[in-house]
Amino acid sequence: MSQHPISKGSIRLERDLCIGAGMCESVGARAFHVDDEGLVAFSDDLANADGPLDNDLGRAVVEAAAVCPAQAILLADGLDDA
Ligand code: SF4
Numbered sequence: 001m002s003q004h005p006i007s008k009g010s011i012r013l014e015r016d017l018c019i020g021a022g023m024c025e026s027v028g029a030r031a032f033h034v035d036d037e038g039l040v041a042f043s044d045d046l047a048n049a050d051g052p053l054d055n056d057l058g059r060a061v062v063e064a065a066a067v068c069p070a071q072a073i074l075l076a077d078g079l080d081d082a
């Protein structure tokens with residue numbers, strides 16, 4: 001599997017789209033959780049990450065983005081930073 005490392009800066013949370021379903025937390029609790037407002041937020045491990053994420057944390061990010069029913073977790077490949 002060839003996958004370039006993910007950095008925290010390449011992740012964007014669209015909290016306006018989040019419906020608080022919690023799927024991201026179920027598959028990637030190290031990366032995301034549902035906060036007091038009922039919306040997705042970075043978990044401590046991701047919030048404190050510096051530089052490329054370790055494999056486990058990177059996998060948590062990718063899997064959480066994949067299962068989110070609202071596409072509220074965007075990764076660099078899906079970002080349009082024109
Ligand atoms: S899975 Fe998506 S919609 Fe559900 S809480 Fe996480 S970011 Fe929000």
